[in-house]
Amino acid sequence: MEQLDDIDRKILRELRRDGRLSNTKLAEAVGLSTTPCWNRVRAMEERGVIEGYTALLSQQALGLPDIVIIEVTLDRHDDDMLHKFGLALAELPEVMEAYLLTGEYDYLIKVAVAGTAGYEEFLRRKLYKLPGIRHSRSTFVLRCLKRAHSVEP
Structure with missing residues (x-):
């Protein structure tokens, strides 16, 4: 390049x-x-240096003001499970970012929700219906200190 x-x-x-x-x-x-x-x-x-252009939407205006960071461990780590879980996760509109990780957890997921009730609904009706989840741990974000959508060139 x-x-x-x-x-x-x-x-x-x-x-x-x-x-x-x-x-x-x-x-x-x-x-x-x-x-x-x-x-x-x-x-x-x-x-491919410039991948595209996008509009930044207000989570508050869309009724999803809260961010939850979720760490997920799968019960299996074969290619088929990782593929199915990744595809299913990408289909959830509340998921803003998702990363396959090394270490204790398999995935780190950033989710937009409407408070604890919205988070419970997301967990019960969406995330826990995905294939292969063994364990998850969640953390509510209190305040965003920096938000960048790309690195500074």
Whole structure:
């Protein structure tokens, strides 16, 4: 993969702050004319440096203001079980992030819920219906100290 130069990194920082920035404003912010700026953005999209653009939604406005971090251990670790569990987990709309781990737990899952009642409903009606769960441990998030959707280039 090609290395990013300082101008590419400036472009990425600006887009990270505002993905809806027009090419004209972006070019101005990084000190390029519009065509070279557009060409650089397009090249980074094609190389996969820029994976996509998205809107950030308010959990509060959507009625899911609370975050719970759930650690899950499966009863088996064969490829079939991991595959089925991963697919089923990805289908749950409350799941914001899910990671397959090393260590004591198999998965770390970040879930958006509406308080303890919403969390209990998620557990009983969704998570515990997934195949292969042996054990889980949950922690409610009190406050978010940092939230980033990508690394700073």
